[in-house]
Amino acid sequence: MKTAITIVKLRWALTWANMRKSVWQTIGYIFGWLMGAGLIALVAATAKGINAELAGQESARHAQTMSLLVVLAGSIITVMVVIIQLLYIGQGSTLNTKRFELFGIPDRQLQLGILLAGLSGTPAIAGLVSLLCWSMAYLWLGPSAFTFALVAAPLCIVTMMSIAKLCISLASTMLTSRRGKNVFYILIMLIFIAMLEAPALIGGAQSGPDGDLHFDANLFSAPSRILAWTPLGAAFQLPFDACAGNWLALVGRLLMLGLTCLLCFMGCTWCLRYERLHAGGSQRTAAIKGIGSFSWMPDSVSGAISARVFTYLRRDPRQGMFLVMPLLFVLIFGFQGHSMGSSAMVWQSLIWGGWFMSMIESNGLAYDGLGFTMQVIMGVSGRQDRRGRVRVYMLTSTAYLLIMALALFIFTGSWRTGAGLEVSLTVLGVAFAFAFSSLGLAEVTSTTLMYPVPSMDKPFSSPQGRAMAQGFIPFVYMLGSLVLVIPTGIAAALVFGLLGGSSLWIIGVVGLINGLGMLALGTRLGGRLLDSRMLSIVATLGSFAGLQK
């Protein structure tokens, strides 16, 4: 236990040291604490409001509805917490177990220390206090429900943390090949995005053709009952068991939660032992045939850069992810459109896809990392660099949007009528306006507004100070892209205002010209900025690399 407490102390010592080292880190931590305090206040107010609303009402029916919703929401939150831990905290954080290898700490003590250190962090404390405050929402159900809500709060946090730690340990221990890590990263990201979209999808499924939401509790009762018997939702069911006097189920759930934490702890300890015993084991390596895109890209300096960027798009899971996103938009809007009986809705996925496709490129040099230094060493000019990069992203997004548009033509049947064809092509033109304008902007922001990204070797780790920057800087790209497509917006306003919505094709053509113009401008400006900021960019990349260690 002494060792575990020392590790907890170490965690906080490192936190204070980080704050002393960087003003931004301090701001980040303060922001995190404010967010935590805000969450607690919000949950407390909500719980108080619910209690006031339901006090004195018929308890059995409302308790059943409430349990259904709480268990469902609690389970989703648990899964989200695990995924967020995997994506944003993950291995490679300050208390990576590998850093303790030299000290010969027994695995169980080390694992306990890591777990306690996680539980002593701001998110865990804020979560615990929030759940304790949430207990107020059960006051109307009686003292037993309230008491077991208080008991469930720490159990809930410990279970979430245990499951998250096990997932992280298994991911880092079992995924030895680079390809395996890449696929796993993309998979987890997709699940994360799908879960973020879940409320909209469920809302879409629950809404009728009139667009009004028709909530059907029966639809969710079965999954909720099942989830209440899983580690994801069991803790959230405890107050309702106590309220209903269902003591056997309550004890069963308590045992299940205890067993879950124990098994997770044992699993993590096993992973520690496995990693130690298999450390230095040969990682599976694969030979790659030929020279790939280096054989067919233009035979020039910018062609070499294009070939390198294209190769990395395929081998870097962090970048590959954003190639999958437009497809995800098609699925989401397709699903929503289908449930609302409107196939036209899916066409907007082209615009969203085009808009978000260059998100990675807007911080592209940070994704290149110190490898970019090789270009600087070899005297590559900013113009050549930007040309090489734009060639790849422009061709990729053009091909992507065209293929998706073709698929949507077939899927929606828009080609059957002249009007459908006109609307579809107009949307495609606007999608190009967004895709090219945002790419042009990305070529500028990537030289000026850089923020740390996880290392390619450890995509599940989070460089210190990343969260703050990653939270805000992408908005510059997103909002800036909107500003750049204002000419297309003006064209749309004129077409609808003066022509009454006829001749829609004009919007598409203006969109295409708008996009190409902004792309040319962005490429030129980005090249100049890169030339003038080349050395400071290398220095910035060096500092980012330091954060990734």
Added chain:
Amino acid sequence: MIETFSDAATRSASDSTPQAVYAAPQMAPAMSAAPGMPPLNPAAAVSIRGLYKRFGDKVAVNGLSMDIPVGSFYGLVGPNGAGKTTSLNMLTGLLKPDGGSAMVLGQEVWANVNQVKQAIGVMPQTDQIFDRLTGMQLLIYAGMLRGMKRPEAMRRATDLLAAFDLAQAANKMVADYSAGMTKKICLAAAMIHSPRLLVLDEPFESVDPVSSANLKDILVEYASTGGTVIISSHVMALVEKMCTHVAVISDGQVKAAGTVAQVANGEDLEDRFLQLVGGRHSAAHLSWLNGGGAGQSGNCGQGPVPQTTAPAMPQTPTLAPHPAGDSAGFGEPR
């Protein structure tokens, strides 16, 4: 010989005044240089005058001046933090100096920095390459970035992979290479365009002795054809064996420069180096650091180690005192 080794360089290092030693060639046309300095020498492979760089309060390079002759195998040696890498970065266009000037192959570095970079070969550090490319792709990439046509880049890449014993790993990602293999591919990337000047920072670190010997042969052969090699290294034996010239840098200044024989001044180069940079002292004699010897208290201060568990150990070796009897120990001026 372009470089003339000034008397100051051979003067005893006991002179505490730092010496910036450089050639003062008379043949060179007047070029821009720091005030009061001789002009830059366009006939030298590298000519530096009064190079100065400060990071916050720390002066990393303090008026460094030197000339590196064409065709020389030049070693830059110095303790950690002496300013070697900072100096190399400034003369290769990777760091802008706060003062002074540098000329490489007759071109002022900061007048057209990209042109200078393309003319020379700088070995990237192992974390400064795109390691998700295969070895072959990386070399082709390096060649094409230098403006070479693809077929020629491919031909040379194949030759280099064979010469550096990497042919078997040509189609593997560099990220899967060992540390030594990565060093070799970095070196190959610096050489693919056959530069007239090669700048290598710790080129043999992590490289196995066999590969290291092969690489040295390649470099020596390259230098014999008129190429200039600058290496920075901590390994004095390597510098003594391979280099024709050496500059000892400490506190951002040149303490001594010239041919290896001139700098060694009849002594072992390592001893001479220690005299020039100072900082050597006698063993600290930490009472608790006893190797578990009989009757000694160790084990984190938790009491004496049982006699039965501590085999008889030889006495902890200590460094012999300085012949001159100076209590300050080694490296002090004689």
